[in-house]
Amino acid sequence: MAFVEWDNRYSVNNSAMDEHHRRLFDIVNAVHEAVWAKHDRTKLGDIVQTLRQHSEAHFSAEEEAMRRHDYPGHDDHCREHRLLLEGLAGLERRLKAEDRAVGLDMLHFLLRDWLVIHILTHDKQYAPYLRSAAG
Ligand SMILES: [Fe+2]
Numbered sequence: 001m002a003f004v005e006w007d008n009r010y011s012v013n014n015s016a017m018d019e020h021h022r023r024l025f026d027i028v029n030a031v032h033e034a035v036w037a038k039h040d041r042t043k044l045g046d047i048v049q050t051l052r053q054h055s056e057a058h059f060s061a062e063e064e065a066m067r068r069h070d071y072p073g074h075d076d077h078c079r080e081h082r083l084l085l086e087g088l089a090g091l092e093r094r095l096k097a098e099d100r101a102v103g104l105d106m107l108h109f110l111l112r113d114w115l116v117i118h119i120l121t122h123d124k125q126y127a128p129y130l131r132s133a134a135g
Helices: 015-036 041-068 074-096 102-130
Strands: none
Touching (some): 015 041, 015 102
């Protein structure tokens, strides 16, 4: 059974963004699996690299969609994206430095800051603006 599962509560009423978010859930599950199974650091490092690529591509797509639909909270939302990427960069540095507690801290960061605070609060706020838009 998956550690976290996407469901409709997370929907931002935009199929492309929902698809990106589902992919993020898959990545969080892979991080959980790597931490729980005590896989070596290389495995976690590979997953984190995928997470970075995914989030950079996803954030630019989201920012572009918000711009296109004149979402008034665009600038604040971009700031939140930068903070998430900075948080991720800090964890990547700790992973490189072989900090043993980084896996659990990463899960905590992904669950609290990303899935709950970011998607359920910040992303939800743009939903009415992007509703009915394909991308
Ligand atoms: Fe976002």
